[in-house]
Amino acid sequence: MTTDIIEINNFVVLIDSTDAQEAEIYKCSFDQDMIGITFYDSGNVEVHVEYESGSQVLKNSKGIAMSFLGNDTVSFSHKISQSEPLNTVSIFSTLEHIHQLQDQEKSLFETYLHGLLYSSNAFELGPQVTMTAEMHLAISKIFQTPFQNSTRLLFLKSQILELLSHYFAQIEEKPQASFPQGEQEQLFQAKEIILQNMNQPPTLTELSKLVGMNNSKLNKNFKQLFGMPVFKYLQAQRLHKAYRLLKEEELSVQEVAWNVGYDSLSSFSNAFQKQYGCRPSALTA
Incomplete structure (x- = not known):
């Protein structure tokens, strides 16, 4: 440390x-x-x-x-x-x-x-x-x-x-959400599953089964606790990982896109610009 x-x-x-x-x-x-x-x-x-x-x-x-x-x-x-x-x-x-x-x-x-x-x-x-x-x-x-x-x-x-x-x-x-302890643990479990499987994430239905909460309740409560729905959170974390890789590793934009689960380079570039205000290529120049 x-x-x-x-x-x-x-x-x-x-x-x-x-x-x-x-x-x-x-x-x-x-x-x-x-x-x-x-x-x-x-x-x-x-x-x-x-x-x-x-x-x-x-x-x-x-x-x-x-x-x-x-x-x-x-x-x-x-x-x-x-x-x-x-x-x-x-x-x-x-x-x-x-x-x-x-x-x-x-x-x-x-x-x-x-x-x-x-x-x-x-x-x-x-x-x-x-x-x-x-x-x-x-x-x-x-x-x-x-x-x-x-x-x-x-x-x-x-x-x-x-x-x-x-x-x-x-x-x-963001209004501060309050959930029973068991439900809050389910939501944190869902977040951990997303973070550990960013390249090949489960579907919302699969995620719901893994944590034991129905689809609509999971998406609604996840947004209340973490500020955004499940897959918007996934996208934000993918792009954050991409930003770090572009700054810290000697990888091409295409390699970074694949690393964070994007098959389409244009989709990755557009999403990155929307979140960070610049094209990913600007970080490798």
Whole structure:
């Protein structure tokens, strides 16, 4: 695990990455009340949360942005899967610092994270949203920036502010869905099946049978929880993978298209431009 820790205007930012071939476990805790917002650009992490009154297990995977509150009695144990490289960006602030922000900035946290700011619990989850293409793009820029020293810090500040802006905008656009624990587990299982079979995904009917939920309910509840219907989510994740391959691997556009499950190069190119605002060939020039 490689962790880059920077401080931006009293916010602590952790930029984590690993491509280890074996599962990794690392632990952490806080020394005061903290709010965290984590963006899972890629990778899968199982987080065991222990606190005085109980415990929780969170299964966080790529494409999710989530927030939480934790105090000094909470401990976190992260088990990072070796199934694919991990790239995450986490933004932390003390409650004290948030309450001291200027009115305009403070109002954002009070509007969208009110339940965390005024919670009496040791640990509490806040809003979770599906990451947009703009969020993925901002994180890609964070990991790939050529800037150094003070120039890099200035650039990272701009990207962190962009991530926060997109996160709050997603919360505003998406009513927070609430499902019984069993149904929520079925929906997360459906998401994992999609992510693990992007090249040859099951049909909606096959997916429904695999998770034990009928077609219409699965598609409707999936959209409520993850922000988009099943196969729109599949397309977004395919294109995100394609973006990473184009930036990080020496592959042709055609090879990338095949890699993410597109038989038609023109269909791939058009979908990529719609999501990222440019043709895939622009990333290989």
